[in-house]
Amino acid sequence: MFFQWLKRYMPRGLYGRAALILVLPVVTLQLVISVVFIQRHFEDVSQQMxxxxxxxxxxxxxxxxIAVPLGFSLRRVGEAELPERDARRWYDFSGLVVMAxxxxxxxxxxxxxxxDDSHVVLYVRGEDALAEVAFSRRRVSASNPHQLLVNMVFFGALMTLISFLxxxxxxxxxxxxxxAAEAFGRGRHEAYSPSGAIEVRAAGHAFLDMRNRIERQIEQRTMMLSGVSxxxxxxxxxxxxxxxMLEDEDRLPLERDVEDMQRLIDAFLDFARGNSQDGQAEPTDPVALVEAVVADAQRGGKPVTVAELDGEGAVTLRPRALRRALENLVGNAVRYGTRCEVSVALTERSLRIRVEDDGPGIPPDRREEAMRPFVRLDPARNQDRGSGVGLGLAIAADIARAHGGVLRLGESARLGGLRADIVIAR
Structure with a gap:
């Protein structure tokens, strides 16, 4: 329980944790040495003096x-000159030892x-009178007590600076x-050469091998499906x-089959290409992109509207890829429902594009399955109303992952059908 509570206050970044590992022992060591030194220097020495x-x-x-030869200033005083109580400054801790x-x-x-730090005044009652004895504070306390703190602060700051560098x-x-790993996860290829300690170099070489292997697999998959298509x-x-050359009554059903095969081939090729032909990521206005997609859908006679546009600014995206993902989601929404609404929420930390419809939706236990390639959920999405091949959601999820984001499916609270959210971290 204690460690769980302490974990919430620990630095989350590697730099903060490493700095804590370096600074905490130094501070702890200085505190221990200070306590021991102060006890010896300010207590034992002060007691002896x-x-x-x-x-x-x-x-x-x-x-x-013999007062003057001993270095004291001594004079007789009356009872009226006797102070009411002892006096010292509240932060004069060595004075406690001296007084005791x-x-x-x-x-x-x-x-x-x-x-102050220069004088000590005593009132001593002798055999016949009351005497005031004054002498230098240096006779009962160690001189220059601040040097310890100055040395601690100076060398502590110096070692902290060296550790920081x-x-x-x-x-x-x-x-x-x-x-480099984050850029590759978002579909960007950044130049990287391993450096640093042996362990970091090993991790860097492993990352380069993994990146090259994934890129080769993607290239081979694209070439294979492109060749087959x-x-x-x-x-x-x-x-x-x-x-x-056939009669109409014999030709039309067969032509529909050929068109279906052509559509399947185009869909396979589109999925195989992925993001390879979508260009480099660039600053993009997501609000303008969504408005353009909705406008194109409305010109095509689809019942698509913009529900909410919250936030403004540019996000580093691949506009062609994201546009294709939105078109797939909008196409699915109007295929299985009668209404579709698109909304955008842009914050400092993330971008969320939401597509909602009033169709039958997808059961919660099958939403993960629905985002897999070539999966068609007949009971949930009424395949009789469309001719999909099970790649629309898979392509949208793949594009979201290529941007370092995720595609989330849920139930629309506004329309009652499916809710598809593309969430991308900024």
Whole structure:
């Protein structure tokens, strides 16, 4: 329980945690040394010096003639000059040791005054009168007590600065590796060369191997499906040419089958291409992009409207890829429902584009399955009303992941159908 509570207050970044690991032992060591040194320097030394002065004060009160040779200023005072109480500054902690030691070792001591760092004034009652004894504070306390604190602060700050510079150089390769990995996760290829400690270099080389392997697999998948799709177009063209010579009652059903095959091939090719032909990421106004997609859908006669546009600014996106994802979501919404609403919420930390419809929706236990390629949920989305091949949501989810985001499916509170959210971190 304690560690769970403490974890909430710990730094979340690697730099903060590493700095804490370096600074905390230094501060702890300085505190321990300070306590030990102060106890020895301010307590034991002050006690010893105060005992010596106490014996000398006792002799001077008994024989005032030796007060000056002993370094004391001694004079007789009346009862009216006796202060009401002892006095010292509240932060004068060594004065506590001095006052306690003098009280124990001087007989007849009435009052002790420690007005500053330079003087000590005692009021001692002798055999026949009350005497005021003044002497230098240096005789009962160690001189220059602030030097310890000055040295601690100076060398502590110096070592912290050196640790900061060293730590920054050590963490810079890790930061570069994290930036390259994050860029690759968002579909961008940034130049990266491993550097730093041996372990960081090993992680960097492993990342480069992984990135190259993934890029090769994507390229091979695209080339394979592109080749298959290209090879299938030729027999489809011959089939379409042969069908044109048949009678209408025999030709029309077969032509519909050929069109369905052509649509399947185009969908496979579109999925295989992924983001390879969508260009580089660039600053994009998501509000303008959504308005353009909605306007194109409305010109096509689709019942699509803009529900809410919250926020303004530019986000680094691949506009062509994101546009295709939105078109897929809007197409699914109008295929399975009678209304579609699109909204945008742009904050300092994230971008959320929401597409809602009034269709039958998708059961919660099948939403994850619905985003897989080539999956069609007949009971949930009424496939009789469309001719999809199960790639619309998969392409949208793939594009969201390529932007470092996620596609989330839920139930629309506004329309009652499916709610699809593309959430991208800024």
């Amino acid at each position: 105060s005992r010596e002065v106490a014996r000398e004060v006792t002799l001077a009160v008994r024989d005032p003639s 030691t003098l009280t124990r070792n001087i007989a007849g001591l009435e009052r002790i005054l420690l007005p 060293y730590l920054r150089n050590q963490l810079r390769p890790i930061t570069r590796l994290a930036a 290209h090879d299938l177009r030729t027999p489809l063209t011959r089939l379409r040419l042969g069908l044109s």
